[in-house]
Amino acid sequence: MVAxxxxxxxxxxxxxxxxxxxxxxxDRRGIEGLIDLVERAAEYNRTVxxxxxxxxxxxxxxxxxxxxxxxxxxxxxxxxFSLAIPEVIGGLASKYMVTGMALVVEELCSAxxxxxxxxxxxxxxxxxxxxxxxxxxxxxxxxxxxxxxxxGNPVLMAYAITEPSAGTDVEEPExxxxxxxxxxxxxxxxxxxxxGRKCFISGGSEAKYITMTAAxxxxxxxxxxxxxxxxxxxxGFSTPRVExxxxxxxxxxxxxxFEDVFIPDSHVLGYEGDxxxxxxxxxxxxxxxxxxxxxxxxxxxxxxxxxxxxxxxxNGKRPIDEDRIRMxxxxxxAALEENRGLYLGHSLGGDALFRNAFTHPIFLSAFMIPxxxxxxxPYASLLNSYYGKGLVNILFRYFIKDDDATDMLAKASLAKxxxxxxxxxxVARALELMGATPSPERRWVEKAYRDVKLxxxxxxxxxxxxxxLFNAEIAGTLKIEIPGPFKKGVR
Amino acid sequence: xxxLPEFREEQEYRILRESAASYAANELAPQAEExxxxxxxxxxxxxxxxxxxxxxxxxxxxxxxxxxxxDDYAFCVAxxxxxxxxxxxxxxxxxxxxxxxxxxxxxxxxxxxxVGAESYPACLAFPGEISLRDGKVSGKVPFAFNAVDxxxxxxxxxxxxxxxxxxxxxxxxxxxxxxxxxxxxxxxxCPGSLRLEGAEPSNLISGGNMLEAVERALYLGLAxxxxxxxxxxxxxxxxxxxxxxxAGKMIIEHQQMRLFLAEMLAGVEEGRSLVREASSSPELAPxxxxxxxxxxxxxQAATDGVQIHGGYGYMRDYxxxxxxxxxxxxxxxxxxxxxxxxRLLDMSETx
Numbered sequence: 036m037v038a039x040x041x042x043x044x045x046x047x048x049x050x051x052x053x054x055x056x057x058x059x060x061x062d063r064r065g066i067e068g069l070i071d072l073v074e075r076a077a078e079y080n081r082t083v084x085x086x087x088x089x090x091x092x093x094x095x096x097x098x099x100x101x102x103x104x105x106x107x108x109x110x111x112x113x114x115x116f117s118l119a120i121p122e123v124i125g126g127l128a129s130k131y132m133v134t135g136m137a138l139v140v141e142e143l144c145s146a147x148x149x150x151x152x153x154x155x156x157x158x159x160x161x162x163x164x165x166x167x168x169x170x171x172x173x174x175x176x177x178x179x180x181x182x183x184x185x186x187g188n189p190v191l192m193a194y195a196i197t198e199p200s201a202g203t204d205v206e207e208p209e210x211x212x213x214x215x216x217x218x219x220x221x222x223x224x225x226x227x228x229x230x231g232r233k234c235f236i237s238g239g240s241e242a243k244y245i246t247m248t249a250a251x252x253x254x255x256x257x258x259x260x261x262x263x264x265x266x267x268x269x270x271g272f273s274t275p276r277v278e279x280x281x282x283x284x285x286x287x288x289x290x291x292x293f294e295d296v297f298i299p300d301s302h303v304l305g306y307e308g309d310x311x312x313x314x315x316x317x318x319x320x321x322x323x324x325x326x327x328x329x330x331x332x333x334x335x336x337x338x339x340x341x342x343x344x345x346x347x348x349x350n351g352k353r354p355i356d357e358d359r360i361r362m363x364x365x366x367x368x369a370a371l372e373e374n375r376g377l378y379l380g381h382s383l384g385g386d387a388l389f390r391n392a393f394t395h396p397i398f399l400s401a402f403m404i405p406x407x408x409x410x411x412x413p414y415a416s417l418l419n420s421y422y423g424k425g426l427v428n429i430l431f432r433y434f435i436k437d438d439d440a441t442d443m444l445a446k447a448s449l450a451k452x453x454x455x456x457x458x459x460x461x462v463a464r465a466l467e468l469m470g471a472t473p474s475p476e477r478r479w480v481e482k483a484y485r486d487v488k489l490x491x492x493x494x495x496x497x498x499x500x501x502x503x504l505f506n507a508e509i510a511g512t513l514k515i516e517i518p519g520p521f522k523k524g525v526r
Numbered sequence: 527x528x529x530l531p532e533f534r535e536e537q538e539y540r541i542l543r544e545s546a547a548s549y550a551a552n553e554l555a556p557q558a559e560e561x562x563x564x565x566x567x568x569x570x571x572x573x574x575x576x577x578x579x580x581x582x583x584x585x586x587x588x589x590x591x592x593x594x595x596x597d598d599y600a601f602c603v604a605x606x607x608x609x610x611x612x613x614x615x616x617x618x619x620x621x622x623x624x625x626x627x628x629x630x631x632x633x634x635x636x637x638x639x640x641v642g643a644e645s646y647p648a649c650l651a652f653p654g655e656i657s658l659r660d661g662k663v664s665g666k667v668p669f670a671f672n673a674v675d676x677x678x679x680x681x682x683x684x685x686x687x688x689x690x691x692x693x694x695x696x697x698x699x700x701x702x703x704x705x706x707x708x709x710x711x712x713x714x715x716c717p718g719s720l721r722l723e724g725a726e727p728s729n730l731i732s733g734g735n736m737l738e739a740v741e742r743a744l745y746l747g748l749a750x751x752x753x754x755x756x757x758x759x760x761x762x763x764x765x766x767x768x769x770x771x772x773a774g775k776m777i778i779e780h781q782q783m784r785l786f787l788a789e790m791l792a793g794v795e796e797g798r799s800l801v802r803e804a805s806s807s808p809e810l811a812p813x814x815x816x817x818x819x820x821x822x823x824x825x826q827a828a829t830d831g832v833q834i835h836g837g838y839g840y841m842r843d844y845x846x847x848x849x850x851x852x853x854x855x856x857x858x859x860x861x862x863x864x865x866x867x868x869r870l871l872d873m874s875e876t877x
Binding site for chain 1: 563668708719771773774829833836839840841847851858859860863
């Protein structure tokens with residue numbers, strides 16, 4: 036009975052993403068928007084990602100410094116750099132921002148984990164500008180990204196947390212307290228002087244704007260953790276090296292070097308000292324689900340190549356005709372469904388939480404002021420003032436409650452480690468079953484094997500994510516506090 | 527590195543272990559990264575040239591035939607030690623020795639040339655569909671080690687119940703070799719594919735079950751190489767865990783990381799025992815079992831080793847990710863693990 040009321044697309048959706056298929060009956064337009072995104076990503080894969088993925092991966096082993104700007108310029112046509120930018124600024128982010136992000140990322144990573152990451156890392160860089168409510172930069176930085184994207188120029192962002200001596204440490208409050216922090220942003224008149232290094236920053240060497248979290252006092256990182264907006268041409272800032280990674284090579288992991296870089300007060304996102312809640316936990320709560328989607332995408336790509344291999348005939352026999360291969364295919368399919376359930380559950384929950392920040396009338400009304408005014412200096416300094424920030428924060432606190440954010444971090448961390456572990460196991464099994472087959476499909480699965488390992492490591496190792504789930508949900512000892520003018524750390 | 531409980535073995539093996547370890551540490555460790563990134567023929571040649579002093583260039587050929595005369599276990603001991611530094615070179619030597627095995631075991635039917643080559647490891651063209659008709663060999667081998675630049679290729683025609691072997695000079699007419707386009711791991715062992723179209727063998731060797739002997743050597747040798755990979759993972763991860771501070775304490779003090787490391791430690795012991803047992807049996811099955819278990823262990827150990835290293839493990843500089851790639855290829859050759867398992871059952875039923 037249900038089927039007759041479904042459109043062709045709705046039916047396909049119900050098969051591919053059952054949760055979205057069900058939602059489609061309640062919010063046809065919203066969900067159709069999501070399908071559009073996935074279809075665009077699939078087209079990008081066909082025309083841009085797939086034809087270059089293998090060659091690019093191999094080339095970047097020999098020339099780690101090379102970056103394929105062409106694929107990024109092509110991505111502009113599909114507007115992949117506006118996915119996390121609110122509609123009021125001209126971007127695409129609306130009530131399904133997180134879900135849209137996750138779906139696009141899965142699709143892109145099914146072709147190439149590295150290209151998918153290069154595109155996703157940009158939105159990760161955008162996220163702190165949104166989540167901190169730093170509206171003073173929306174009409175300048177984010178607007179520039181949208182406008183340049185329309186002209187085909189990718190203006191990229193990146194998010195920098197990891198330091199050479201502290202990776203996982205800086206993503207969890209209880210560890211940050213005891214972390215060995217190397218980078219410091221010292222308060223000086225009118226701003227901050229930054230000295231030190233960040234490492235493994237995805238997209239860091241190509242980004243024009245970098246959101247960065249750092250301590251303003253190295254000896255008290257937990258209390259002084261702060262989110263900054265760094266511009267590439269700030270004096271003393273450089274990206275001296277990129278790493279040679281095992282996989283996901285199309286996206287650089289860069290080292291950022293700060294030598295006496297001056298960051299003005301206006302480039303503090305949120306408040307000094309609210310970096311843990313504002314800069315890390317909320318961002319991780321929103322972004323770990325999409326990382327689960329990266330893992331799922333890589334695994335799905337491997338599954339598709341594996342499936343193609345099972346249909347190839349060798350000496351008149353096809354692997355797919357064997358029972359054990361069919362069982363394995365069923366297991367892999369189940370793992371992919373499980374992953375999609377996990378990351379979509381998280382993403383849809385995240386959107387329920389964040390949607391107000393993109394769609395609520397109170398919020399939208401702030402954008403009825405003409406853009407000319409919004410982009411002006413006095414308006415920016417109003418937003419950057421104590422009261423301006425306070426007002427925005429009261430609004431965000433009204434939309435997003437502490438407990439909801441904590442729950443979301445728990446779900447996000449769960450989706451991240453479970454999806455990554457499932458994906459790793461799937462790809463490893465596919466290769467084990469293929470063996471040293473002469474099929475050209477093997478090389479794709481081998482690449483996926485190299486690519487997928489990173490998903491167990493970045494955005495907090497899977498062990499850290501297990502602890503985050505434990506702390507936030509099972510033990511209930513972790514609470515995210517949405518920062519506000521009457522809260523700790525606010526001066 | 528973590529001190530392993532002493533593995534009980536006779537003096538002769540202990541001496542060999544030491545000399546193989548020092549060869550690996552002096553000749554291979556300094557260029558392990560280059561051997562992976564750019565395994566040019568001259569580099570591989572240079573790396574294996576000193577292995578001759580260990581008897582590893584003709585390990586399984588009896589001394590009376592002019593070979594190294596190592597027994598199977600001694601061969602495995604040396605492979606394990608070499609694989610601790612460079613699994614690719616260990617596999618190159620394994621494939622080379624497996625290629626020499628038929629000439630060590632059988633009777634030559636014709637002119638003896640090109641055996642015991644010192645220039646570059648020989649290639650064992652296995653597994654593949656090879657036919658020997660009218661004194662000429664034809665067929666395809668989709669995946670073999672030392673496939674490119676080798677002096678000669680050993681083949682076991684599949685249409686003769688595996689009792690005869692042929693060696694073909696690599697530059698004979700009708701022989702073409704194609705390097706693997708972009709191998710995942712074991713790059714120093716130069717994987718590639720071979721095609722033979724009516725190539726004339728330089729030697730024909732007959733006697734015994736060549737096919738089974740060669741297969742057993744590959745399974746057994748790869749099982750030993752896998753132990754080496756587990757040891758290397760343990761060594762690297764243990765050292766890193768002791769020097770890296772994370773989340774309020776050294777990594778080595780984190781319980782989950784200790785579990786990873788302890789699993790590796792257990793894997794080394796278990797792996798060695800399996801290799802020791804298998805090398806004392808002439809049957810194929812024990813070697814297959816050792817290969818099945820040890821390669822799976824090695825894949826897990828290397829993956830966990832990368833995880834212990836965190837982001838650094840994923841970067842080439844730390845040499846950890848290479849182990850993950852090498853281990854996986856050990857598991858994918860000479861058969862898939864499920865194919866080996868299924869055959870295992872058949873073997874025990876018939877036996």
